[in-house]
Amino acid sequence: xxxxxxxxxxNLAALLFxxxxxxxxxxxxxxxSFSNSNRPKHLVxxxxxxxxxxxxxMNVTDxxxxxxxxxxxxxxxxxxxxxxxxxxSLVKALKKAAKDDRITALFIQGSFEPADFGTGYACLxxxxxxxLDFEKGDGKTPxxxxxxxxxxxxxxxxxxxxxxxxxxxxxxxxxxPGLAVVKTYYAGALQKYGIGxxxxxxxxxxxxxxxxxxxxxxxxxREETQKLIDNLWGDFVSAVSESRHxxxxxxxxxxxxxxxxxxxxxxxxxxxxxxxxxGDVLNDLGKIAPSSDYARIPLPFxxxxxxxxxxxxxxPRLIGDRGSDNVVAILYLxxxxxxxxxxxxxxxxxxxxxxxxxxxxxxEVKAVVLRVNSPGGSAxxxxxxxxxIIALKAKKxxxxxxxxxxxxxxxxxxxxGNRIFAEPNTLTGSIGVFGMFTDIQKxxxxxxxxxxxAKTSNFADFETISRPKTDQELALAQGRVDDLYDKFxxxxxxxxxxxxxxxxxxxxxxxxxxDDALHLxxxxxxxxxxxxxxxxxxxxxxxxxxxxxEYPEKATFADALALLFNNQEEPVSHIKxxxxxxxxxxxxxxxxxxxxxxxxxxxxxRMPLGWEIK
Numbered sequence: 290x291x292x293x294x295x296x297x298x299x300n301l302a303a304l305l306f307x308x309x310x311x312x313x314x315x316x317x318x319x320x321x322s323f324s325n326s327n328r329p330k331h332l333v334x335x336x337x338x339x340x341x342x343x344x345x346x347m348n349v350t351d352x353x354x355x356x357x358x359x360x361x362x363x364x365x366x367x368x369x370x371x372x373x374x375x376x377x378s379l380v381k382a383l384k385k386a387a388k389d390d391r392i393t394a395l396f397i398q399g400s401f402e403p404a405d406f407g408t409g410y411a412c413l414x415x416x417x418x419x420x421l422d423f424e425k426g427d428g429k430t431p432x433x434x435x436x437x438x439x440x441x442x443x444x445x446x447x448x449x450x451x452x453x454x455x456x457x458x459x460x461x462x463x464x465x466p467g468l469a470v471v472k473t474y475y476a477g478a479l480q481k482y483g484i485g486x487x488x489x490x491x492x493x494x495x496x497x498x499x500x501x502x503x504x505x506x507x508x509x510x511r512e513e514t515q516k517l518i519d520n521l522w523g524d525f526v527s528a529v530s531e532s533r534h535x536x537x538x539x540x541x542x543x544x545x546x547x548x549x550x551x552x553x554x555x556x557x558x559x560x561x562x563x564x565x566x567x568g569d570v571l572n573d574l575g576k577i578a579p580s581s582d583y584a585r586i587p588l589p590f591x592x593x594x595x596x597x598x599x600x601x602x603x604x605p606r607l608i609g610d611r612g613s614d615n616v617v618a619i620l621y622l623x624x625x626x627x628x629x630x631x632x633x634x635x636x637x638x639x640x641x642x643x644x645x646x647x648x649x650x651x652x653e654v655k656a657v658v659l660r661v662n663s664p665g666g667s668a669x670x671x672x673x674x675x676x677x678i679i680a681l682k683a684k685k686x687x688x689x690x691x692x693x694x695x696x697x698x699x700x701x702x703x704x705x706g707n708r709i710f711a712e713p714n715t716l717t718g719s720i721g722v723f724g725m726f727t728d729i730q731k732x733x734x735x736x737x738x739x740x741x742x743a744k745t746s747n748f749a750d751f752e753t754i755s756r757p758k759t760d761q762e763l764a765l766a767q768g769r770v771d772d773l774y775d776k777f778x779x780x781x782x783x784x785x786x787x788x789x790x791x792x793x794x795x796x797x798x799x800x801x802x803x804d805d806a807l808h809l810x811x812x813x814x815x816x817x818x819x820x821x822x823x824x825x826x827x828x829x830x831x832x833x834x835x836x837x838x839e840y841p842e843k844a845t846f847a848d849a850l851a852l853l854f855n856n857q858e859e860p861v862s863h864i865k866x867x868x869x870x871x872x873x874x875x876x877x878x879x880x881x882x883x884x885x886x887x888x889x890x891x892x893x894x895r896m897p898l899g900w901e902i903k
Contacts, residue, residue, distance in 0.1 A: 333601040335391045339591040340435075340578045341382075341598055345445060346399035347372040349379065349416065350407040351662045351692050351818075352621035353839055373404075376412045377619070377818055377839075378599050381607065383419040384819075386598065388427050388605040393578055395423055396592070397436040397452060401444045405634065406623055406662050409693025410521055411712035411803070413448055415817035417528065420451040433577075437570045438561070440464055443525065446560075450529045455561040456570045463550040463560065468518045468525075474504045483731030485757050489767040491774035492721030492798025497697075501725065513799055517716065520802040524714050535559050609822065609837040616653045617825050619660055619818070620644060620840045626666030626674070626698040636663055638670025644840055645677035649684055655835065656686040656825035659706065660818055665698030668722060668773055668894045674702045675780075682707065686828040690821035691715045691812065696800055698894040700811070701777065704784040707828065709812040710821045711803035718811055720781060721798025722774045722894055724766050730756045777894065785810055 350373050386392040397420075401408050426432045436452035438445065439461040446465050449455060457463075479486055479501060488498040496510035506514065530537040535558060543550060543558050555561045565573075575589040598604065609617065624635035631637025648654050659678070665671070681687055682705060689695075689706035696719035703709055703717075711717055733739070733755070740755035751762055758766065778796060782789045787810055795801075795809050806812045814820075826835055 333593060333597045333603075335389075335593050335598070335601065335603070336591045337391050338393045338578050339391055339593050340394045340396050340574060341386050341392050341595055342396045342398070342592050343379075343595045344399040345397060345401050345448065347374045348402050348404045348407040349374060349376050349412055350405075350623070351376055351412065351660050352623040352841075372402075372596075373407070374596070376415060379416055379595065380419040380817075380819060382595050382599045382604075383423045384607055385604045387423045387425065387432065390427075392432070392593075394433040394435060394574075395420065395452075396574060397434065397449055398438075400440070400442060401448075403444065406664075406693060408444060409662075410444070410447070410524070410714040411691070411693045411716075412662075413444060414524070414528075414712050414714055415819075417448050417451045418817070420448065421532075424451075424453060435570075435574065437565075437567060438463070443468065447525055447528065450532045450560075454563075456563050456565045456573075457552045457555060457561040458566060459552055459564040461552060463555050465544065465550065466548040467544055468522045470514050470518060472500060472506065474500045476500070476502050476504050479727075483729070483733075483735055485728040485731060487726045487728075487758050487763060488723060489725075489763060489770045490721070490723035490798070491770055492723075492796065494800070495719075495721035495723050495798025498723050498725050517800060517802060520804065521714050524804075529560070533559055608833050609826070609835060613834050613836045614653050615655050615829075615831050615835040616651070616838045617822055617829075617831070617835050618648055618651075618654045618657045618838050618840055619822065620648065620657060621660045621662075622674075622699075622702065623660075623662040623692070626663055626670045626702070628667045628670045636666070636670070636674070638667065638673040642673050642677045645674070645681050648840065649677075649681045654685065654838075655829040655831060656688065657681060658688045658690055658818070658821045658825050659703070660690045660692060660821075661695040661699050661703050662692030663699035663702075664694045664696050664716075665701070665719065665894045668698065668701070668777075671698035671701040671894055675705060678702060679705050686825055688821045688825045688828070690816075690818045691717055691803065692818075697721065697798075701780070701894050704781050708814065708821075708824060710814050710816045710818075710824070711806060711812040712817060713802060713804040713815055715803035715806070716800050717803060717806050718795070718801040718809075719798055719894075720777055720792075720796035722770050722777060723798075724770050726754075726758055726766070728754045728757050773894075781811075 353375050383395070386395070403409075420434055424431055424434055433454065434452040435454050435456070436449040437456045437458075438449055439458045441449060441457075441461075441463055443465045446463060476486070486498075486501045488502055490498060493509050494513050496507060496513070499507055499510060526537050526540060529535070530540060540558065540560075543554065547554055550558075550560070552561065552564045556564060571589040574592075578591040580589060580591050593601075620641075622636050622641060624631075626636045626638065628639075629637055630640040645657075648657050678687055686707050687705070689703045689709040691699075691703065691709065691711040693715065695703050695711065695715060695717045700717055700720060730740075740753075742750050742753070742755075744750050748762065748765065751758075751765075778789055778792055781787065781796075782792050785792075795811070801809065801811065803812060803815060807815060814824075822837060826832075829835075
């Protein structure tokens with residue numbers, strides 16, 4: 290750290306000498322941005338009878354690292370206007386608002402902007418349940434929830450359907466035609482351009498390699514995929530039917546018939562309550578919470594944005610907010626699992642192993658909740674993390690809270706938790722292993738490039754991509770995969786108390802929903818992050834004498850400078866993209882996953898690619 294600042298300020302002095310004023314101005318801007326980003330919670334004027342406003346135009350993440358305000362330079366240098374908001378901050382705000390006698394109602398508007406591993410159905414279920422709890426108020430006085438929809442997606446309506454009263458723009462439509470998984474296959478392109486692909490794998494359903502060796506879904510992959518989206522859709526239909534008091538079969542028939550449901554059909558089916566323009570909705574809310582400042586400021590109703598409410602210090606205190614030396618730590622593991630330190634978008638095995646060691650040594654930390662939102666990745670890195678979890682568990686309770694994904698390597702790092710919580714629509718399991726090898730012999734030969742080798746033993750050039758693997762080499766690789774799969778089964782059998790022969794029947798690389806995983810004893814309980822935190826506190830008998838602290842901690846000033854000057858983060862557009870651009874970005878995402886295949890022995894525990902559920 291010391292050397293960083295010596296180097297930084299030496300370079301700054303040189304720049305000032307050469308360029309003078311402009312660089313000084315830049316430096317002042319940097320310090321100003323940093324100062325603003327670390328501003329403490331501020332006082333927000335919340336009048337009595339105010340309405341809490343939640344704009345869904347955001348990406349709901351697990352890890353605070355994904356929040357834009359963690360980077361002190363985001364406002365000055367980043368053109369990304371997409372808001373990233375943590376699930377826990379939203380749930381906490383709703384819980385507090387339910388008890389806050391200044392808040393009379395909640396107003397929901399906007400449309401989600403999912404990115405990376407955020408805004409999945411598991412996290413949205415927890416948000417939806419928090420909205421339903423808000424409606425109960427303090428237990429004595431219920432509160433209303435209003436929603437305004439324009440062209441709601443399935444994700445939007447999943448959350449908004451929890452509202453007491455739903456408005457919809459007369460020229461909008463419900464974009465809820467069902468769920469689909471569209472996978473991209475590269476085998477034909479790879480063959481066309483002379484890139485060879487060879488795989489080793491264990492598990493009938495371990496289909497992560499199939500996009501590179503097939504041109505369509507295998508029978509096993511189609512069976513698994515269909516069952517998963519059927520389960521997720523079933524949860525959606527059940528939730529909507531219960532909240533809106535509609536018959537599930539009638540709703541399904543409407544979806545099958547119309548697909549994109551127009552406002553009059555939605556109203557007739559009781560999916561919405563009223564067609565209205567936004568101005569009309571504001572007028573209605575103005576009658577509920579008349580604005581005292583309307584003559585001076587054109588606010589049609591008394592309101593507070595949920596972001597301001599989150600940052601306000603004058604809100605009701607919840608259990609876990611109290612000042613105490615006893616800490617329940619939440620460590621967020623979000624992204625693909627990679628060997629080494631990784632970066633802010635993935636789970637670096639070495640980096641998170643160090644975090645776990647630090648939590649083990651911290652005497653204030655009495656229990657740890659691991660929030661896992663990962664499709665897996667490097668088997669080696671998963672094992673590095675798991676060893677530290679086992680060591681941590683020997684000293685204090687370790688509770689697992691599964692997010693949208695906790696599959697393959699994500700399940701590997703979860704399996705030794707004292708108790709595992711998952712949402713019904715969490716994707717988990719995928720207990721299987723694969724290896725994949727590419728070669729460029731054919732494409733190289735096409736350009737007149739050839740290779741020759743001298744070696745001292747049979748496997749000395751095993752890592753080369755200048756030729757396909759020999760049968761002997763593939764047998765060696767398959768042996769490594771078989772061995773790792775057996776170790777994976779042994780670990781799960783030992784940690785979950787499932788006989789190995791019975792476990793093998795439900796393993797095979799198959800992905801399960803949280804509901805199925807509960808019946809199969811892969812998880813212990815259905816519930817979200819807050820339930821896991823409460824359980825962790827119970828296990829340490831802390832009562833209400835604890836505070837919750839989140840890890841990894843916020844980036845330091847030096848970390849932020851490194852991010853800026855190394856240009857590690859790419860801005861993501863929040864504008865709805867055309868289909869061709871979306872497909873190019875999908876391919877880019879798949880290729881990024883390939884880049885993160887960095888396991889030292891080339892063996893992976895990862896769920897299939899292409900799991901973007903539409």
